[in-house]
Amino acid sequence: MIKVSVIGAGTMGSGIAQIAATQGHEVCLYDNFDGAIDNATKKLHKILNRLVEKERLSKEEKENIISRIKFTKDIKEIKNSGLIIEAIIENLEVKRKIFGEIDKLVNEDCILASNTSSLSIASIAAACKKAERVIGIHFFNPAPLMPLVEIIPAVQTSDKTLKNTKNIIDKWGKTTVIAKDTPGFIVNRVARPFYGEAIRIYEEGIANFSTIDWSLKEIGGFRMGPFELMDYIGNDINYTVTETVFSAFYYDPRYKPSFTQRRMMEAGYLGRKSNRGYYDYSKEIPQPTKDRDLAKKILWRILSMLINEAADAVFLKIATKEDIDLAMTKGVNYPKGLLHWADEIGIDNVLKQLQDLQEEYGEDRYRPSPLLRKMVKENKKFY
Secondary structure (H helix, E strand, O other), X not given: OOOEEEEOOOHHHHHHHHHHHHOOOOEEEEOOOOOHHHHHHHHHHHHHHXXXXXXXXXXXXXXXXXXXXXXXXXXXXXXOOOEEEEOOOOOHHHHHHHHHHHHXXXXXXXXXXEOOOOOOHHHXXXXXXXXXXXXXXXXXXXXXXXXXXXXXXXXXXXXXXXXHHHHHHHHOOOEEEEOOOOOOOOHHHHOHHHHHHHHXXXXXXXXXXXXXXXXXHHOOOOOOOHHHHHHHHOHHHHHHHHHHHHXXXXXXXXXXXXXXXXXXHHOOXXXXXXXXXXXXXXXXXXXXXXXXXXXXXXXXXXXXXXXXXXXXXHHOOOOOHHHHHHHHHHHOOXXXXXXXXXXXXXXXXXXXXXXXXXXXXXXXXXXXXXHHHHHHHOOOOOO
């Protein structure tokens, strides 16, 4: 069984190390940031002890998992690895620098992967002499619990690297989808309107945060509303992803960030972690206006935008329709695959809603995907 090394001992890196060690791999968890390794060691012991208390692990299994992980501040310990997964700060130059360093330390057949959520895998790979062995492996937080992993081959990635990577992650019991190396991959691209259009509805004064959240949960069956979810993720993180996707798509208005969220971030209202975001968690959450007709309109507007984004991802060959639906249900817990949902409510109805919005606002953010137009014209369904 190959040795797996993880670069970065934050929450995500530690979680990936836990998965690999649980699957029986010898694991090296590296971080040279002050206190990072000590924190990771304590947190991992705490997590595994909790699993023992809940009888999901035996004490022996816990000890075996810990014994397989080498916590280190010395990057040379990653030698003889078969797979390296980088999980550090979302900064392209920092990632390129570490990949250039890793490239010189490991064997030629070692797979080099980045856990980036939206940065260019091709650009990261270009920092390595053997770029064909570089790939994206994007886990979702918390990595041990979330089933989805997006696998992203760059233009340089060899078929062998893709096949071997998918094989390893599949064996770890994860649900894998393959995405083209474009900003946001599948989930972070397709999900943008869930947040962006919800904020827009609030900015127009149509409904408040709790009413929009209630509408999506009550009528749509979503586990969390957009404002609850942004507060859970963190407004700083969510805003940064939106801004990254927006600039990477050459400022396409469909991905335009909002001033509302930017002001939240600037005020330090980051969500649950700061005890205040769209909601003030030191007080009682305001009750929604339980108007079902209004809720249906809110859901329909956001859902049509989500479906449009999913359809456009199929149109531009970002991923297969099956992988897109799988990614949204397993990666962000959507109640249904968006393209299955489109078939159910009628692609013609989705197209009409988008055309009405575009006519009303005169904005390119509502432009319908050419695929939806084509499918309505030819009377086709996704499935």
